[in-house]
Amino acid sequence: MNDQEIPMRGGRVTAGVVRLGDTIRRPITTDRSHVHTLLLHLEQQQFSGVPRFLGTDERNREIxxxxxxxxxxxLDxxxxxxxxxxxxxxxxxxxxxVGLVRDEDGVTEVICHNDWGPPNAVFFDGLPMGIIDFDTIAPGLRLWDLGYSAFAWLNLGNPDYTGDEQIQRLFVAKGYGLKRCSAAAIAAYAVARQTALAVSGKTKGNADMAAWAESAAMWTVLNVTERLAPTGYGLMSRV
Incomplete structure (x- = not known):
């Protein structure tokens, strides 16, 4: 077994994460018991798209x-x-x-990753085959996670694409395959996630992030959601 630690690079890598042989070692700086529970559950469910949790090492790092x-x-x-x-x-x-959550209030269906985008995807043969980084997991709605996913993967608000192009890409991205999670619903939740990110940016004093997220949300409303499910708001000039 190779005993040389190799720093991991690419995407948005957490500081201190290294590869050691066929394992990843990740510093534990906060309580990670919920993440470990999730990974162990996914292993029991034979879901192969995430790393397996193998315990901790002598330096109290996740294995x-x-x-x-x-x-x-x-990333685009x-x-x-x-x-x-x-x-x-x-x-x-x-x-x-699904087996990890209890929907007692009607707003909990699954465990949401909450940051499912290209920086947290492992590609194999050109396609995303693995999910990593579970810092933001929480119970929630499928559409809440899908909204952020659409925002991140399609880069909604990026002027490199027209509204028509993003609508077409959104229909493809709904390969999620659940009828109630339609392109229009996913786009609406994408705006909700963009707006939430703008609020978070303001709260944290990150004006650049807030401005970017607000701009992306407005672009998505005018060019995508209003064309999939018109409310009249889109009568304004499109960006």
Whole structure:
């Protein structure tokens, strides 16, 4: 076994994460018991798209199995097949977590990843095949997670794409395959996630993030959601 620690790079890597042989070692800086419970549950469900939790080492680091592949350096401009694969992988993840939640208030269906985007995807043979980084997991709605996923994978608000192009890509990305999670519903939740990110940016004093998220939300409303489910707001000039 190779005993050389190799720093992990690509995407948004947590400081101190290294590869050691066929394992990943990740510093534990906060309580991670909920993450460990999730990973162990997913293993029991035979969901292969996440690392396996193998315990902790002598330095109190998580030991996770290494997922073969790579995290993309280019975090934008994914093709239809890649977008569909990302949505399908999230669907399988959600389905495998149903047994971990209790929907007592009508707003809890699954465990949400809450940061499912290209920086947290492991690609193999050109397609997203693995999910990593579970810092933000929480019980919630499928559409809440899908909204952020659409925002992140399609980069909604990016002027490189027209509204027509993003609507077409959104229909492909709903390879999630659940009727109630329609393109219009996913787009509406994408705006909710963009708006939440803007609020978070203001709260944290990050004016650049807040401005970017607000701009993305407005673009998405005018160019996507108003065309999928018109409310009249889109009568304003489109961005």
């Amino acid at each position: 996770l199995s290494f997922l073969p592949g790579n995290v993309p350096q280019d 401009h994914f093709d239809d097949e890649q977008l569909s694969a990302a949505a399908a992988l999230l669907r399988r993840f959600h389905d495998a977590t």
